[in-house]
Amino acid sequence: MRDxxxxxxxxxxxxLGLLLVPLWALWADQPFTITLAxxxxxxxxxxxxxxLILGFGGMVSFGHAVFFGVGGYVAGILSQHATSGVPVLGLxxxxxxxxxxxxxxLVAGLLAAAIGALSLRTEGIFFIMITLAFAQMxxxxxxxxxxxxxxxxxxxxxxxxxxxxxxxxPWHLFVVAWGVLMVVLGLMAALRASRFGAALMAIRQNPxxxxxxxxxxxGVKLVAFVISGMVTGLAGALMADLSRFASPAMMAWTMxxxxxVIIILGGTGRLFGPLAGAAILVGFEVTFGGMTEHWKLxxxxxxLAVVLFARGGLIGALAGRARHG
Amino acid sequence: MTLALIFEQMLNGVQFGLMLxxxxxxxxxxxxxxxxxxxxxxxxxxxxxxxxAAGAAATGNFWLGLVxxxxxxxAAGALIEVSVIRRLYTRDHLxxxxxxxxxxxxxxxxxxxxFGPFPLYLNVPPILSGTVDLGLTPYSVYRLALxxxxxxxxxxxxxxxxxxxxxxxxRAGENDREMIAALGVxxxxxxxxxxxLGAALAGLAGALVGAVQSxxVGMGEPVLILAFVVIVIGGIGSIKGAMVGALIVGVIDTMGxxxxxxxxxxxxxxxxxxxLGAALAxxxxxxxxxLVLILRPKGLFPAHA
Numbered sequence: 001m002r003d004x005x006x007x008x009x010x011x012x013x014x015x016l017g018l019l020l021v022p023l024w025a026l027w028a029d030q031p032f033t034i035t036l037a038x039x040x041x042x043x044x045x046x047x048x049x050x051x052l053i054l055g056f057g058g059m060v061s062f063g064h065a066v067f068f069g070v071g072g073y074v075a076g077i078l079s080q081h082a083t084s085g086v087p088v089l090g091l092x093x094x095x096x097x098x099x100x101x102x103x104x105x106l107v108a109g110l111l112a113a114a115i116g117a118l119s120l121r122t123e124g125i126f127f128i129m130i131t132l133a134f135a136q137m138x139x140x141x142x143x144x145x146x147x148x149x150x151x152x153x154x155x156x157x158x159x160x161x162x163x164x165x166x167x168x169x170p171w172h173l174f175v176v177a178w179g180v181l182m183v184v185l186g187l188m189a190a191l192r193a194s195r196f197g198a199a200l201m202a203i204r205q206n207p208x209x210x211x212x213x214x215x216x217x218x219g220v221k222l223v224a225f226v227i228s229g230m231v232t233g234l235a236g237a238l239m240a241d242l243s244r245f246a247s248p249a250m251m252a253w254t255m256x257x258x259x260x261v262i263i264i265l266g267g268t269g270r271l272f273g274p275l276a277g278a279a280i281l282v283g284f285e286v287t288f289g290g291m292t293e294h295w296k297l298x299x300x301x302x303x304l305a306v307v308l309f310a311r312g313g314l315i316g317a318l319a320g321r322a323r324h325g
Numbered sequence: 326m327t328l329a330l331i332f333e334q335m336l337n338g339v340q341f342g343l344m345l346x347x348x349x350x351x352x353x354x355x356x357x358x359x360x361x362x363x364x365x366x367x368x369x370x371x372x373x374x375x376x377x378a379a380g381a382a383a384t385g386n387f388w389l390g391l392v393x394x395x396x397x398x399x400a401a402g403a404l405i406e407v408s409v410i411r412r413l414y415t416r417d418h419l420x421x422x423x424x425x426x427x428x429x430x431x432x433x434x435x436x437x438x439x440f441g442p443f444p445l446y447l448n449v450p451p452i453l454s455g456t457v458d459l460g461l462t463p464y465s466v467y468r469l470a471l472x473x474x475x476x477x478x479x480x481x482x483x484x485x486x487x488x489x490x491x492x493x494x495x496r497a498g499e500n501d502r503e504m505i506a507a508l509g510v511x512x513x514x515x516x517x518x519x520x521x522l523g524a525a526l527a528g529l530a531g532a533l534v535g536a537v538q539s540x541x542v543g544m545g546e547p548v549l550i551l552a553f554v555v556i557v558i559g560g561i562g563s564i565k566g567a568m569v570g571a572l573i574v575g576v577i578d579t580m581g582x583x584x585x586x587x588x589x590x591x592x593x594x595x596x597x598x599x600x601l602g603a604a605l606a607x608x609x610x611x612x613x614x615x616l617v618l619i620l621r622p623k624g625l626f627p628a629h630a
Binding site: 054062122124125126129130133134137140145146253261299300301303304308 | 422550600
């Protein structure tokens with residue numbers, strides 16, 4: 001029981017810390033720090049999506065950047081059509097986040113259903129390679145399809161709007177991203193504690209036994225894959241608004257790798273693991289990126305050391321081993 | 326005229342497929358024998374190209390460069406196996422993915438530090454420059470030589486795996502590693518050797534392709550991902566599957582890029598047709614992969630059927 005309380009304390013500290021640092025930055029007039037915190041929140045959200053299948057479900061998707069990118073493109077395309085007034089697929093565009101988010105999640109969810117339905121016919125190493133390949137397929141499509149910028153990507157002239165806030169101001173956008181992250185984390189906690197979450201973790205631990213007690217592994221995994229894609233898609237829509245740019249790079253294979261790295265650095269299968277991991281990754285990039293242009297070499301070495309010698313990630317180090325090994 | 330173009334594109338497709346085979350053969354061997362997914366295989370391809378370009382520039386001789394590139398990739402492979410990969414055989418696939426992803430970061434940045442951030446260029450050796458008349462169309466001698474190289478290596482690999490004592494040990498290692506260790510085969514050395522062999526093949530492919538593309542950091546990963554598609558189509562662990570899969574991917578990708586824009590142009594506006602054709606052509610091999618997955622989830626030639 002002590003470890004559970006410890007993890008709760010760590011989680012609270014992470015969630016509040018992410019709120020307090022930009023609050024301080026607002027007071028000290030450091031808009032760059034607020035933007036960094038927003039990036040951490042959004043990357044963490046993308047990681048929370050992946051963590052559902054990777055951490056709780058044991059499915060190593062190496063193509064999750066595709067949902068991140070598709071979410072970004074939904075935000076960019078709807079916003080572009082709202083500006084130009086030209087309908088897209090017979091529907092008007094929109095520059096309202098509250099409209100864009102459900103659409104981004106719907107599109108990402110449909111894509112996840114298609115990719116998941118095929119990829120989940122396999123497992124292990126096949127699953128890794130196939131999710132990577134399908135993500136690469138959409139990536140190449142985005143690059144060679146000229147209607148929405150092709151290789152150059154799609155800039156957003158203005159950020160999309162949120163009622164009552166001015167999203168062009170860093171602090172306001174941060175509050176939106178932080179709020180979404182906290183709501184999704186809450187929903188994830190509920191999902192994990194639900195019958196569905198138990199079934200998902202049971203399948204990870206022993207698919208045969210889960211099937212024997214009447215759980216349908218394929219169905220449960222597919223539903224988890226779709227929810228996971230939707231959450232990462234939502235994060236992509238937010239990221240497009242933060243950088244005011246939807247680009248093919250959002251769905252490049254390196255992004256998929258970074259999402260996995262975020263989860264591992266934070267602690268696989270820990271609820272707040274992606275937040276810890278995103279903070280470490282962005283912090284590492286800012287700190288070492290300023291010192292040397294070859295910071296990725298050091299990131300590689302640190303990552304290698306973590307994988308070989310320090311499993312469990314930051315939350316594992318702070319709060320002890322996970323309840324389910 | 327059109328027939329000549331189609332013939333030329335077919336040859337390009339076969340050439341591309343054979344280079345993919347060199348990449349996929351190593352990957353599929355390493356998976357088949359050691360059960361390891363190696364994302365850094367593309368980095369070995371890149372190292373082969375860089376050392377070949379640097380070696381050729383230093384000596385003025387393409388062939389010495391080719392030897393340097395292949396040897397450097399093999400040496401890097403052996404070094405990586407002994408220092409990192411060896412610790413991953415008993416780990417799960419997630420750890421393997423992460424550790425080899427970290428290796429990509431290290432090798433890419435390391436290459437940038439050693440060779441500088443700019444692409445290198447590698448010239449086709451004089452004896453293989455120019456074109457040769459194949460009746461229907463003139464064709465690049467070098468690309469024809471790549472086809473010959475690819476076939477020769479495939480044959481050599483087939484002989485190595487099928488007819489030699491080392492090959493028997495490799496195949497035995499795929500089936501039952503405890504048993505061949507009990508029979509007195511040094512399994513650690515065998516693994517290092519297989520990994521270095523795969524690395525050498527990747528380095529050779531990178532060096533050969535380096536003369537028709539620019540040699541740059543990041544050149545390996547797109548090929549790596551195509552090699553994954555090849556393996557998924559062909560079946561993990563099967564050299565024969567890698568060959569068939571590589572040719573399927575090489576030919577379909579090349580022909581798709583050539584034909585689709587032209588097919589679309591016959592019934593829509595030229596500018597739209599080229600955009601849509603190119604976009605769909607880039608997705609074609611993944612569609613083929615999806616079809617194979619639906620019909621044969623373990624690939625065309627599953628090694629452990």
